[in-house]
Amino acid sequence: MDFWAEQAQRLHWDVRWSEVLDNSGAPYAKWFTGGRLNVARNCVDRHVEAGFGDQVAIHWVGEPGDTRDITYAQLRDEVCRAANALASLGVRAGDRVAIQLPMIPEAIVAMLACARLGAPHSVVFGGFSPSALRSRVDDAEAKVVITADGQYRRGKAVPVKAGVDEALAGSAVEKVVVVRRTGTPVSMGERDVWWHELVDPQPAAHTAEAFDSEHPLFILYTSGTTGKPKGILHTSGGYLTQVAYTHAAVFDHRPGEDVYWCTADIGWITGHSYIVYGPLANRATQVVYEGTPNTPHEGRHWEIVQRYGVSIYYTAPTLIRTFMKWGEDIPARYDLSSLRVLGSVGEPINPEAWRWYREHIGAGKAPIVDTWWQTETGAIMIAPSPGAAEFKPGSAQTPVPGISAVVVDDAGKEVAPGESGYLVLDRPWPSMLRGVWGDDARFRETYWSRFAGAYFAGDGARYDEDGDIWLLGRVDDVMNVSGHRISTAEVESALVSHPAVAEAAVVGAADPTTGQGIVAFVIPRGVAEVSVQELREHVAREIGPIAKPRQIMVVPELPKTRSGKIMRRLLRDVAENREIGDVTTLADSSVMAQISGRVVQ
Numbered sequence: 001m002d003f004w005a006e007q008a009q010r011l012h013w014d015v016r017w018s019e020v021l022d023n024s025g026a027p028y029a030k031w032f033t034g035g036r037l038n039v040a041r042n043c044v045d046r047h048v049e050a051g052f053g054d055q056v057a058i059h060w061v062g063e064p065g066d067t068r069d070i071t072y073a074q075l076r077d078e079v080c081r082a083a084n085a086l087a088s089l090g091v092r093a094g095d096r097v098a099i100q101l102p103m104i105p106e107a108i109v110a111m112l113a114c115a116r117l118g119a120p121h122s123v124v125f126g127g128f129s130p131s132a133l134r135s136r137v138d139d140a141e142a143k144v145v146i147t148a149d150g151q152y153r154r155g156k157a158v159p160v161k162a163g164v165d166e167a168l169a170g171s172a173v174e175k176v177v178v179v180r181r182t183g184t185p186v187s188m189g190e191r192d193v194w195w196h197e198l199v200d201p202q203p204a205a206h207t208a209e210a211f212d213s214e215h216p217l218f219i220l221y222t223s224g225t226t227g228k229p230k231g232i233l234h235t236s237g238g239y240l241t242q243v244a245y246t247h248a249a250v251f252d253h254r255p256g257e258d259v260y261w262c263t264a265d266i267g268w269i270t271g272h273s274y275i276v277y278g279p280l281a282n283r284a285t286q287v288v289y290e291g292t293p294n295t296p297h298e299g300r301h302w303e304i305v306q307r308y309g310v311s312i313y314y315t316a317p318t319l320i321r322t323f324m325k326w327g328e329d330i331p332a333r334y335d336l337s338s339l340r341v342l343g344s345v346g347e348p349i350n351p352e353a354w355r356w357y358r359e360h361i362g363a364g365k366a367p368i369v370d371t372w373w374q375t376e377t378g379a380i381m382i383a384p385s386p387g388a389a390e391f392k393p394g395s396a397q398t399p400v401p402g403i404s405a406v407v408v409d410d411a412g413k414e415v416a417p418g419e420s421g422y423l424v425l426d427r428p429w430p431s432m433l434r435g436v437w438g439d440d441a442r443f444r445e446t447y448w449s450r451f452a453g454a455y456f457a458g459d460g461a462r463y464d465e466d467g468d469i470w471l472l473g474r475v476d477d478v479m480n481v482s483g484h485r486i487s488t489a490e491v492e493s494a495l496v497s498h499p500a501v502a503e504a505a506v507v508g509a510a511d512p513t514t515g516q517g518i519v520a521f522v523i524p525r526g527v528a529e530v531s532v533q534e535l536r537e538h539v540a541r542e543i544g545p546i547a548k549p550r551q552i553m554v555v556p557e558l559p560k561t562r563s564g565k566i567m568r569r570l571l572r573d574v575a576e577n578r579e580i581g582d583v584t585t586l587a588d589s590s591v592m593a594q595i596s597g598r599v600v601q
C-alpha cells in the first residue's frame with residue numbers, strides 16, 4: 001500500500017487521506033478514504049500556480065487545417081468560465097452532464113468544467129446514433145447535454161446538433177449547450193443555448209470545491225454481453241492517481257520536455273485517461289487532432305509529428321495496419337526523429353504490425369509499449385516498461401508495478417508457464433470501476449461471479465515460458481472492431497428490430513485491418529425480400545456506423561443446441577471460411593449444410 005500512497009503524492013490533496021484502501025465493502029473498493037481533492041484543479045490550476053501558465057497544454061489541429069495553441073493559463077480561464085456557465089444553468093455536484101462533441105478543445109474544457117463542479121460527465125462518442133445517445137442520456141438521467149452544430153469528417157462538415165435534437169425529443173434534459181464548430185445551420189429551441197453566448201461572458205475565476213476521493217468523476221458506457229450498454233462508474237482520487245502514475249511511468253513522460261500525442265477520441269476510455277486526465281495531471285504538452293488520418297492526405301499524422309516535434313505517440317493496432325496498407329514511403333517523407341516512445345492499445349498487436357511500427361515510425365529503435373487495459377480498469381494495467389531489456393512483439397508482458405494480474409484455468413487456479421486461460425485481476429487497484437451505473441446486480445454478475453474474489457476481465461491470455469503475458473482476445477460475446485468494443489447481442493437486437501428480420505446471429509470474424517469484422521446471419525421474416533444493404537444501414541442508424549456489419553448472410557436456419565443456444569463457434573467457422581467444426585451437439589445437424597450451401601452460392 002505504501003506504493004500507492006507514494007503515487008498519490010503526484011496529486012494535490014486539500015485533505016490528505018486517512019486510509020489508502022478500504023476493501024471492506026468488496027467488490028466496491030474505496031481508495032484514499034477521507035482524502036479530498038478537486039480533479040480539475042489538479043489538471044490545470046496547480047500547474048499555473050507552480051509557474052507553468054505559459055506552457056502549451058494543447059496544440060490543437062483542426063481537420064481543415066486551423067490550429068490553436070492553448071496554454072495552461074488559457075485552459076484554466078476557459079475551464080473556469082465553463083464551470084461558471086454550467087453552474088448558471090443549475091448544474092450542481094452530483095448532477096450528470098452528457099457530452100457529445102467532436103475532438104475540439106471545448107470537449108476537454110467541458111469535461112474539466114464538469115469535474116470542477118463535481119458533476120459526473122457521460123461522454124458519448126460522436127459516431128453513436130441518436131438512439132444510442134438517447135439511451136445513455138436516459139440511463140444516467142443527464143440534466144444538461146453539451147454538443148456542437150456539426151463536425152468535420154473527411155473534409156466535409158456533417159451535422160451533429162440535428163441528431164441530438166432527434167435523440168432528445170421528449171426527453172427530460174433541461175438544457176442543451178451548442179458549440180459552434182462548422183457553421184452548419186441548426187434550429188435552436190427553447191432549451192438550447194450557444195456555448196459562446198453562455199461561456200464567453202463568464203468570469204475567468206471560479207473557486208473549486210474539494211470533493212471526497214470517492215466522489216463520482218464520470219460514467220462511460222461500454223458494450224457488454226447483453227444488448228444494453230453498461231455505464232461504467234469511475235471516481236476521483238484513485239482514478240487520477242493511477243492515470244497520472246501510468247502516463248508518467250509507462251510512457252516515461254517528462255513534463256516540459258516531451259510533446260505527447262494520443263490519437264484516441266475522447267468518446268472512449270483512452271481519450272478520458274490518456275488525453276484528458278493523465279496527461280493534464282502530469283503537465284503534458286500534447287497534440288489533439290480533430291480529424292481522420294487520411295484527410296487531406298495519408299501523411300497527415302506524420303506531418304503533425306514533424307511540425308510539433310511529437311516525442312510520444314500512442315495509437316491503436318488497427319491504425320498501424322492501415323498505415324502499413326498505405327505504404328512505408330508515406331512516413332518516410334517526414335522527419336520523425338523526435339519520436340522516442342511508441343504506444344499501442346485496444347487489441348492485441350500482431351507481431352507484423354509491431355515490427356512495421358518500430359521500423360518505419362520508431363526508426364528501428366523506439367520502445368513500443370503494448371498497453372492492456374479496459375474501460376473498467378480505468379488505466380493501464382499490463383505493459384512492458386519503456387526501459388525493458390527485451391521487447392516481445394505481440395506481448396503486453398507484465399503487470400505495471402503496483403498491479404497484480406494472473407492467468408487462471410476454469411477452476412480459478414493459476415496456469416503454468418506456456419499455458420493459457422483467463423485473465424483475472426486478483427487485487428484491487430486505484431482506478432478500478434466503482435460499479436455499473438444503477439445496476440449493482442450486473443456489476444457483481446459480470447465481473448465478480450466467475451472467480452471468487454477476483455475481477456474477471458473477459459479476456460483470454462497465456463503465459464510464455466518466461467511467465468510474460470500474451471493477450472488472446474475476448475472470451476465472451478464482445479467483438480473488437482478497430483479497437484471498439486461491440487457486443488454481438490447489441491447488433492443482433494438492432495437487426496431483429498427491422499421488420500424483414502425474424503432472427504439474427506452475429507459473430508466477430510478475423511479481419512486483416514480491423515482485427516475483427518462483424519458478420520451477421522439473418523433469417524428473413526416470411527417471404528419478404530431482404531435487402532442486405534438496407535439492413536446494414538439500419539444497424540448504422542440504430543447503433544452507429546461502427547457497428548455496421550461487414551457482411552450479412554441471409555440463411556434459412558441458425559445452428560442451435562437442443563437447449564436453443566446459438567452455436568456461434570460454427571458460424572465463426574463459416575465467416576472465416578474454415579472447415580466446419582463438431583456439429584454433434586446441434587439439435588438439427590443438417591443446418592450447417594444448409595447454411596454453408598447458402599454461403600457458397
Ligand code: WTA
Nearest residue numbers: 345346347348370371372373374375471474
Ligand atoms: C482489448 C480500451 C490486447 C481487450 C483501453 C480488452 C487489448 C478490451 C489491449 C477493452 C492490448 C485493449 N492487447 N487486447 N494491449 N488493449 N484490449 O474497454 O479485449 O475499449 O478487454 O478499453 O480491449 O476495450 P476498452
